[in-house]
Structure formats: structure tokens, C-alpha cells
Amino acid sequence: MPITFENVTHIYQSSGPLAATGIKNVNLTINDGDFVAIIGQTGSGKSTLVQHMNALLKPTAGVIHIGERAITPDSKNKHLKKLRQKVGMVFQFPEAQLFEDTVLKDICFGPQNFGASVTQAQATAREMLDLVKLPADIAEQSPFDLSGGQMRRVAIAGVLAARPQVLILDEPTAGLDPQAHTELMELFANLNRQGTTIILISHQMEDVAQYCNRVLIMENAQLIRSTTPQMLFNDQDFIIQHNLQVPEATAFAQELVQQGFQFESLPITEPQLVQQLRRQLGGING
Amino acid sequence: MGKLIIGRYLPGDSLIHHLDPRGKFVGTFLFVLIVFLANNWETYLLLTAFVLLAVKLSGISLKFFIKGIRPMIYLILFTVLLQMFFTPGGDPFWQWGIFSLSKLSILNGLFIFIRFLLIIFISTLLTVTTTPLQMSDAMEYLLKPLRIVHFPVDEVALMLSIALQFIPLLSDETTKIMNAQRARGVDFGEGSLINQIKAVVPILIPLFVSSFNIAYDLSVAMESRGYHGSEGRSKYRQLQWQAADTWMLVVFGLLAVCLIGLRSY
Numbered sequence: 033m034p035i036t037f038e039n040v041t042h043i044y045q046s047s048g049p050l051a052a053t054g055i056k057n058v059n060l061t062i063n064d065g066d067f068v069a070i071i072g073q074t075g076s077g078k079s080t081l082v083q084h085m086n087a088l089l090k091p092t093a094g095v096i097h098i099g100e101r102a103i104t105p106d107s108k109n110k111h112l113k114k115l116r117q118k119v120g121m122v123f124q125f126p127e128a129q130l131f132e133d134t135v136l137k138d139i140c141f142g143p144q145n146f147g148a149s150v151t152q153a154q155a156t157a158r159e160m161l162d163l164v165k166l167p168a169d170i171a172e173q174s175p176f177d178l179s180g181g182q183m184r185r186v187a188i189a190g191v192l193a194a195r196p197q198v199l200i201l202d203e204p205t206a207g208l209d210p211q212a213h214t215e216l217m218e219l220f221a222n223l224n225r226q227g228t229t230i231i232l233i234s235h236q237m238e239d240v241a242q243y244c245n246r247v248l249i250m251e252n253a254q255l256i257r258s259t260t261p262q263m264l265f266n267d268q269d270f271i272i273q274h275n276l277q278v279p280e281a282t283a284f285a286q287e288l289v290q291q292g293f294q295f296e297s298l299p300i301t302e303p304q305l306v307q308q309l310r311r312q313l314g315g316i317n318g
Numbered sequence: 319m320g321k322l323i324i325g326r327y328l329p330g331d332s333l334i335h336h337l338d339p340r341g342k343f344v345g346t347f348l349f350v351l352i353v354f355l356a357n358n359w360e361t362y363l364l365l366t367a368f369v370l371l372a373v374k375l376s377g378i379s380l381k382f383f384i385k386g387i388r389p390m391i392y393l394i395l396f397t398v399l400l401q402m403f404f405t406p407g408g409d410p411f412w413q414w415g416i417f418s419l420s421k422l423s424i425l426n427g428l429f430i431f432i433r434f435l436l437i438i439f440i441s442t443l444l445t446v447t448t449t450p451l452q453m454s455d456a457m458e459y460l461l462k463p464l465r466i467v468h469f470p471v472d473e474v475a476l477m478l479s480i481a482l483q484f485i486p487l488l489s490d491e492t493t494k495i496m497n498a499q500r501a502r503g504v505d506f507g508e509g510s511l512i513n514q515i516k517a518v519v520p521i522l523i524p525l526f527v528s529s530f531n532i533a534y535d536l537s538v539a540m541e542s543r544g545y546h547g548s549e550g551r552s553k554y555r556q557l558q559w560q561a562a563d564t565w566m567l568v569v570f571g572l573l574a575v576c577l578i579g580l581r582s583y
Contacts, residue, residue: 050328088497113503121501128491129498131523141520145503176527190502 033099035062040094054080056253067230069240072250078233082200086119117146120196126187130175142194160189198229241279241300265300281305332377334447339456341563346444348570355577394434402427450482472548
């Protein structure tokens with residue numbers, strides 16, 4: 033289900049003295065099966081941008097095509113359920129959305145809203161618990177008795193239970209420990225391999241480099257560039273100019289370059305770095 | 319919430335923005351009393367001119383105020399119409415059962431309409447030009463005399479300022495939770511009444527839970543920073559009463575005197 037933005041602008045409280053531009057004149061296309069990262073400073077419009085992708089926000093100007101649906105400023109808020117089933121969204125700190133008395137019921141909430149029967153929904157929910165690596169006996173517990181990390185997983189399971197074709201993640205691993213971080217990112221990568229389009233807002237350049245095939249850069253409510261992580265992290269002028277971070281592997285490679293090393297293109301992940309170094313060092317030795 | 323502007327703060331740099339919040343509070347309160355002095359065209363004209371001048375001085379466009387009243391207009395009109403039809407006396411030129419219309423009742427309705435507008439304008443002016451923190455400081459100061467009767471003024475002021483500071487935070491949280499539940503397939507404002515009420519549960523419970531969490535975190539943070547209760551604390555934000563504030567109250571006094579004069583006229 034491809035998503036296309038055509039000259040999309042969103043202004044908050046557009047009439048009145050408190051008007052604030054959320055995004056301005058954005059054009060982009062997200063194809064099926066993409067793993068897209070959206071990066072940019074805090075307040076650059078990333079969250080506003082993604083909330084247009086399942087019609088939580090409507091543009092104040094421009095058109096958004098989500099699959100077959102076209103969302104314009106005049107679109108009515110009706111019949112959006114189908115759309116929202118296909119475009120799932122995990123908000124920042126999603127554990128704040130839990131409300132049912134058991135974990136199982138909370139995960140079932142989404143599918144049941146989208147028309148699944150109770151038995152169907154429960155089967156899906158148990159499957160999802162397994163998918164997010166939570167023990168099955170957690171199902172009958174209250175979500176509020178769980179730890180922060182477990183609550184996060186339950187919330188994510190609740191979104192995945194609707195089996196979205198496009199999954200939007202707004203900093204899904206913020207505040208998690210490194211192990212949980214890796215496990216979740218691997219889960220998303222796996223879903224992506226099975227065909228789910230993934231859109232990830234992140235400040236972690238390592239994740240951008242490791243998992244994404246495209247990266248969109250937002251600045252001051254505008255989309256300033258759409259490229260691949262490889263191209264982005266090799267464009268040092270752009271990185272410096274826009275105050276962006278580079279992955280650790282790239283930073284390390286840059287220091288090596290200052291010591292006289294040469295890279296065809298800067299490695300952006302650890303395996304790439306190791307591979308290139310091995311080739312070069314191997315060349316010296318043998 | 320959307321369009322209602324009363325209770326919202328708009329940053330600005332006008333004379334009214336810089337007045338002492340205590341003065342503004344007292345002034346607004348006085349004005350509400352003064353409005354009831356008016357009883358004829360001249361007095362209402364004077365009051366209207368006064369309010370328009372105050373709005374002008376705040377540097378906020380009149381259009382903004384009028385827009386802010388729009389959500390309340392039906393309530394006002396309803397009251398005014400009731401007043402018009404049910405005012406007895408005068409010389410009714412139209413009558414149907416208990417309903418009657420006379421010159422007196424129409425005039426009465428109009429006056430009430432103006433009275434409503436003036437009170438709403440002036441109280442909106444207060445909230446629009448005063449930050450919530452200033453407001454709670456002013457309340458704290460004005461409530462001080464109640465200490466004599468062992469009213470916990472400091473605690474109330476603390477609760478008030480915490481409550482005021484958390485309104486925007488909780489309102490953001492509400493929007494966020496609503497959006498999250500929408501993304502999970504909830505339709506707000508659709509379907510039967512029962513369904514609409516049911517749809518509130520997935521917002522209310524998370525909101526209460528996060529309020530509890532915020533309260534817990536905040537109280538721990540306050541204690542670890544040495545808060546032991548309100549006794550014996552000093553104040554960081556000092557309110558400063560200036561000449562302009564005295565003048566403002568004098569103006570209100572003059573207004574009242576003029577009204578009393580015009581009343582008997």
C-alpha cells in the first residue's frame with residue numbers, strides 16, 4: 033500500500049493568532065516493503081508528518097494518497113477504520129494507551145474494533161504475545177502490574193494484532209534497555225522482511241544505518257532530503273550543515289581517514305567497517 | 319475544546335499584560351459588580367466604551383474576542399430570549415398565554431445581552447493577558463486573610479499552581495491517547511449514545527493512570543528537593559505593585575462613580 037504526499041501542508045489552529053506550521057509543502061512517496069527512517073531535530077515536524085499517514089491529521093493543503101484512498105483537506109472523517117487497520121501506528125511511549133483489565137483483552141481491543149470475533153481476536157492476541165516475546169501466562173494479568181518494558185511490548189502487540197500492512201513507529205525504543213532495544217528492532221526488521229512497510233522515527237543513527245533502506249530528513253517543518261542511509265552518512269558537508277549525527281561506525285571510520293586510511297565509501301554499520309578494514313589490512317599484510 | 323478562548327493565555331507586551339495580576343483580579347471582580355449598577359442607555363454605553371478601550375489597550379484584536387464568544391452565543395441568546403418573553407409589566411403589544419413582549423421587556427433583554435458580553439469580555443481579557451502562574455500567585459495573595467480562620471492558603475495555592483501547570487500537559491496527553499486509540503480503531507463521536515459513552519473508557523482510564531503516575535513522580539521529586547510543607551518557605555516570584563495598578567483601580571472607582579451619577583439621571 034504505497035503512500036504519496038503531494039504538496040502537503042499542515043497548520044495547527046490555522047485560524048487565529050496561535051497558528052503554527054506543522055509541516056510545509058511536503059512531497060514524498062513510500063513504496064511497499066520500504067523501511068523508511070524519518071530523522072530531524074525535535075520539533076521539526078516528524079510526528080506531524082506521520083500522523084497524516086493514517087489520517088489522524090488531515091492536510092490543510094495538498095493531497096495524500098494512502099493506497100486507494102485520497103485524503104484532502106475536505107475529506108470527511110468517516111470510514112477511516114479500514115485505513116487505520118492497514119496503517120498501524122505505535123506512538124511515543126505507547127504504554128500510556130493501555131486500559132483494559134487484562135493484557136489479553138487490551139491486545140484484542142484493536143482487532144475487535146476492526147471487526148474480528150472474540151475467539152479470533154484472542155487467538156491473534158496470543159500469537160502476538162509470542163511475537164513480542166512475552167510469556168503466555170502474562171495474558172490474564174493486569175497490564176498495570178507489568179514493568180515499563182513489558183507494558184511497551186503489550187502496547188506494541190496491541191497495534192500489531194490488527195496486522196497492519198504499513199507500520200508507523202514513533203521512537204518505539206525510547207527509554208528501553210539495550211537488549212530490549214535490539215529485540216524490538218529485530219522484530220520490526222523481521223516484519224519488514226515479511227512484507228510490512230515500516231516507517232520509523234528515530235534519533236538513533238545506528239538503527240537508521242542498520243535497518244533502513246531510505247531516510248527522510250525533516251528540518252523546520254520541511255522535508256529537506258530523501259535519500260539512502262549510505263548516501264546520507266557519506267555526505268559530510270550536509271551532515272555538518274544540518275547538525276546531524278552519524279553512526280558510531282562512520283565516526284570511527286572518519287577518524288581513521290584522518291590517520292591516513294582510505295575508504296571508497298564510508299562504512300555505516302559495524303559489519304561494513306570490519307569488512308572494509310579486513311580487506312585493507314589484509315592487503316597490507318599479504 | 320477548540321475555539322473557546324476564555325482561560326487561555328496569549329503572550330503579549332501591552333500595558334494590560336504588565337499590570338499586577340492582583341490588581342487585574344480585583345479589577346475584574348469589581349467590574350462584575352459595577353456592571354449591575356448600569357440601568358439605562360447612557361450607563362451601558364459608558365461601560366461598553368470602557369471595555370472596548372481595555373481591549374484596545376491589551377493589543378489583542380477585537381475579532382479574536384468575538385470569535386471566542388461564538389461557542390457561548392446560544393446559551394446567551396437562550397437566556398436573553400427567556401428574559402424577553404417572561405418579563406412582566408410594561409405595556410405588552412404582543413401576548414400569547416404566559417408569553418408577552420413589551421418595549422420594556424425587549425429593552426431588558428438587550429441590556430442583559432450587553433451585560434453578558436461585557437462580563438465575558440472582561441474576564442476573557444483577564445485570562446488572556448495573565449499567565450496561569452501569575453493568576454495563582456494573585457489568588458494566593460488575595461486569600462491570605464483567610465489564614466486567620468486556619469484556611470490552608472499555601473496548600474491551596476500550591477495545588478492551584480500545580481493544577482494550572484499540568485492543564486496543558488494533561489490536555490496534550492489526552493490528545494495523544496485519543497489519537498492512539500483512534501489508530502486502534504475507536505471512532506469518537508460516532509454511533510449511538512451508548513457507544514459514544516463506551517468510547518470514552520479507553521481515554522479516561524489511561525488518563526487517570528498517567529495522572530497517578532505523574533502525581534507519584536512529582537511528589538517524589540518534590541520531596542527529594544527538600545519540600546517539607548508550605549511553612550517557612552520563601553518566594554521566588556515576587557509580585558510588584560506599581561503606580562499603574564493603583565491608577566487602574568482608581569479608574570474602576572471613577573467608573574463606578576460615573577455610573578452612579580448617570581443612573582439617577
